[in-house]
Amino acid sequence: MKFRAKIIGKGSLDLFIQVSSTVARLVKVCVLRVCPDRMCFGSAGSGGLQEARLWCEVQQRAFQQFRMEGVSEELNEIHLELMAEHLSRAARSAVGASSLKLQLTHKRCPCLTVVVELASPLGRVRSVMHDLPVRVLPRRVWRDCLPPSLSASDVSIYLPRWRTLRSIVERMVNVGDHVLLEANLSGKMTLSIETEVVSIKSYFKNLGNPPKSAVGVPQNRDLESMVQVRVDNRKLLQFLEGQQINPPTALCNIWDNALLHLVLVQEDVSLQYFIPAL
Template identity: 45%
Template sequence: MRFRAKIVDIGCLNQFTRVINTVAKLAKTCTLRLTVDKLYFILSDKVANGGVSMWCELKQENFFDEFQMEGVAAENNEIYLEVTPENLSRALKTAQNAKAVKIKLTNKQCPCLTVAVELPSLSSSSRIVTHDIPVGVIPRKLWNDFIEPNVPEFDVSIFLPVMKTMKSVVERMKNLSNSIVIEANKNGEMNLKIETDLVCVTTHFKELGNPPWVLVSEEGSQNSTQDRDTESMVEARIDIKRLLQLLAGQQVNPTKALCNIVSKKMICLILLHEDFSLQYFIPALA
């Protein structure tokens, strides 16, 4: 089992750092899945049991100048590691002006991701700062616990407003309640609501747009979500801190951000970028 990778391009390094920083805000520990083509950061708490889940997918060719790996066996050419993303984030903070960053799976009394940061120097030789980040190797028999989450058929999908604006609104609402209701319809309208015994506050967003998803029925006929009732609202009440974790923690400036709502069951927030995608599942409160 081997893994080594190298980033030279400073733009790729900065973007990779932003992704890691975002993941670190969402999960204290998570699973890093390595394949030949992609990296995945996975948080697989069971949504049905009240936990959040995360699925972050990166194409390695968009970030790494060199990427080599050998899995546990030829037929299972993958590696699953338990990592603390905050430790990886801290290591990458020393690499802001790096000439190159190498990441390697090593064994130093325990399995480690060794991050070697090559920094510029006034002399002819470079300075190397090395970080050994302990990781846990997840055995093959447990890999099925880390498959991509199944998303129930959602009732509404809507593009999010500007995330900085949404963050500002939710931060103010956090002082009033521990929960928030997100409701939306197929007419591009979304509301954020706080409801307590003392106060009811609602922020309205309009003309956000709905992604052109197409649903396929059991009979095989295709029906656009736009053919259904567009005015009626679908809602889910969630923990406001969970929502704020993503809004306050994301540093990746997605090209698209959207929200899928399963009525009274869960919401799925999706950040899309040409280099990666991130799905964040928050269960509804009873």
């Protein structure tokens, strides 16, 4: 197995720093899946949706150099398990750097080596190296590292302004543990929380639905009917506070009383977060 990648330029470096920081805020241990055309970050542990799960993809074109050889020609992939905070800390050291290199190495144990090149005021290049211990995952557990396979959602809707949504959820966390999210195919969404003492509900309209959201919908379905899912308020807030990517497209998919699926899409990056219903 071999893997080597290089990032050059402020825009690409900033994007990788944002991605690694977001991953570290959402999971403690992550699985890094390296494929010929992309690099993926996923939640560690067995597959399934008993708890919130992450899946993030960074396309090969986000790197200026990207070479890899998997375990075989038929299975041209590499799966590594590592501490997400270790990678985030190494990436943050590349702020203001000229380049960042990633390489799979073996130094007493398998490592993901991160080399950051910093230019000094005198024009000299100073290199900072981080050796991050990793666990090479055997093929028998690869399937557990993939995102869940899901049928078409009951509702798909664009999210409101990020800052507004985060502010509302922050206030709701202080009221109760569970938040009810409802949405329909007419661009409407509500967030509500109710206790014995207080009831709070926020309304959004004209959010819009992705074009494909109506595919397969029965003709007799009422587009105003709401689909709902109740989730852990702190898990939702963790996602809203954790993402650093600031993508142009943010939406959520809802399976009625089953699952909340949050999706962020940028040119070279996509991030998905799955929160099971309570």
